[in-house]
Amino acid sequence: MLSPILLCALVCLAQQPAQTPAQTPPEPKPVDVHAEHPARPLFLANCAQCHGETGDGQGTTKLDRQARSFQDGGFSYGNTPEALVRTITYGIPGSPMPSFEKALALEQRKQLAEYVLLLGPVQEKTDAKDSVMVVKDRPLVVRGKLPPVVEGGPEFPRGLLIGTPEGLSFEYRTDDVRLLAVRNGEFADRADWRGRGGDALVPLGKTVHVRESGSDDWIFARFGALSRRQMRASEVLGGAGRLRYELLDPSGKHVANVLETPTAFTCSAGAGYARRFEIDPGVPDPQSALASHEVHGALAELKLRRGLASPRANVLVLEEITLPGVLWPADAAGQKKLMDSFLAEAKR
Numbered sequence: 001m002l003s004p005i006l007l008c009a010l011v012c013l014a015q016q017p018a019q020t021p022a023q024t025p026p027e028p029k030p031v032d033v034h035a036e037h038p039a040r041p042l043f044l045a046n047c048a049q050c051h052g053e054t055g056d057g058q059g060t061t062k063l064d065r066q067a068r069s070f071q072d073g074g075f076s077y078g079n080t081p082e083a084l085v086r087t088i089t090y091g092i093p094g095s096p097m098p099s100f101e102k103a104l105a106l107e108q109r110k111q112l113a114e115y116v117l118l119l120g121p122v123q124e125k126t127d128a129k130d131s132v133m134v135v136k137d138r139p140l141v142v143r144g145k146l147p148p149v150v151e152g153g154p155e156f157p158r159g160l161l162i163g164t165p166e167g168l169s170f171e172y173r174t175d176d177v178r179l180l181a182v183r184n185g186e187f188a189d190r191a192d193w194r195g196r197g198g199d200a201l202v203p204l205g206k207t208v209h210v211r212e213s214g215s216d217d218w219i220f221a222r223f224g225a226l227s228r229r230q231m232r233a234s235e236v237l238g239g240a241g242r243l244r245y246e247l248l249d250p251s252g253k254h255v256a257n258v259l260e261t262p263t264a265f266t267c268s269a270g271a272g273y274a275r276r277f278e279i280d281p282g283v284p285d286p287q288s289a290l291a292s293h294e295v296h297g298a299l300a301e302l303k304l305r306r307g308l309a310s311p312r313a314n315v316l317v318l319e320e321i322t323l324p325g326v327l328w329p330a331d332a333a334g335q336k337k338l339m340d341s342f343l344a345e346a347k348r
């Protein structure tokens with residue numbers, strides 16, 4: 001049978017007086033800009049199973065949440081080419097989005113970022129506000145009042161953000177030096193610089209992990225009863241943002257100095273973050289490697305604590321690695337495999 005369009009074309013032709021040539025040239029076939037792009041084979045091989053061949057988010061792999069539809073163009077973790085390269089390189093902690101740092105060369109990741117942007121609607125260029133701070137190749141540390149981490153939660157009048165070049169931001173309260181949350185994406189808006197003061201420092205990334213208060217006590221448990229931590233300084237040194245603080249006992253006496261360095265961490269099990277603690281003076285730690293798996297509501301987190309070689313005698317170096325959303329296998333063999341991959345793939 002003839003298709004209606006063809007049928008119509010035939011009818012129209014038949015009605016056209018033979019002597020007048022067609023007035024309008026035929027519509028050019030729309031060129032598929034994507035098919036020509038050098039990154040298309042890479043996209044099909046590495047991304048399409050989750051994001052769909054057309055980038056509509058409907059891949060063949062079944063996930064607990066939908067992979068992003070690039071056609072809609074709404075990027076939660078930043079929509080600049082740099083931000084996309086970061087997401088592709090380091091993955092998204094707490095989500096199935098893997099890290100491609102080892103699997104793909106930087107040039108390929110850049111091409112993919114460009115390709116992903118092409119799949120979406122044309123972007124309007126917006127001028128970043130003067131007060132928006134962007135982390136480039138060195139970490140940034142800023143202090144200010146922080147808005148609540150969870151809806152309806154308290155504000156933190158004294159807070160601090162460390163932004164890393166991998167696109168993570170670590171959000172701390174500084175009155176008691178505790179990690180509140182980890183975000184991924186853009187860094188921060190110094191809204192407090194715009195108005196007459198009083199506005200909070202606004203973290204711009206999307207929260208990928210909220211820490212339960214006190215959930216890092218397992219790091220310091222061997223020091224006995226501690227009353228609080230007292231902030232001493234923050235610094236950017238050796239390519240990392242770091243915090244210096246003191247541990248105090250209930251009578252306010254000094255127990256130890258701590259240097260804490262948060263960084264991004266990826267391994268084949270997923271993307272997350274690591275915090276390194278250099279504790280001086282350290283006390284011997286017979287159980288330096290420990291794993292803990294906790295579930296808070298819908299959120300599962302896998303944490304690993306391990307001892308590292310110390311730069312100086314008397315200093316205890318521990319690292320806590322958190323992989324939000326990664327499940328601790330139920331069987332011993334699976335647990336051992338995951339633990340081994342953690343330890344083998346740690347970057348230092």
Ligand code: HEC
Nearest residue numbers: 046047050066067068075076077078087088095096097112
């Ligand atoms: C195993 C499945 C999987 C694979 C493979 C995968 N992704 Fe993803 N990706 C996801 C999921 C799920 C999300 C959404 C995460 C979220 O929003 O929490 C995501 C999010 C993203 C984002 C962030 C979008 C935003 O909101 O800012 C980008 C960019 C991205 N993927 C690019 C890629 C590219 C490029 C590849 C191939 C090199 C790829 N992904 C491969 C599952 C996958």
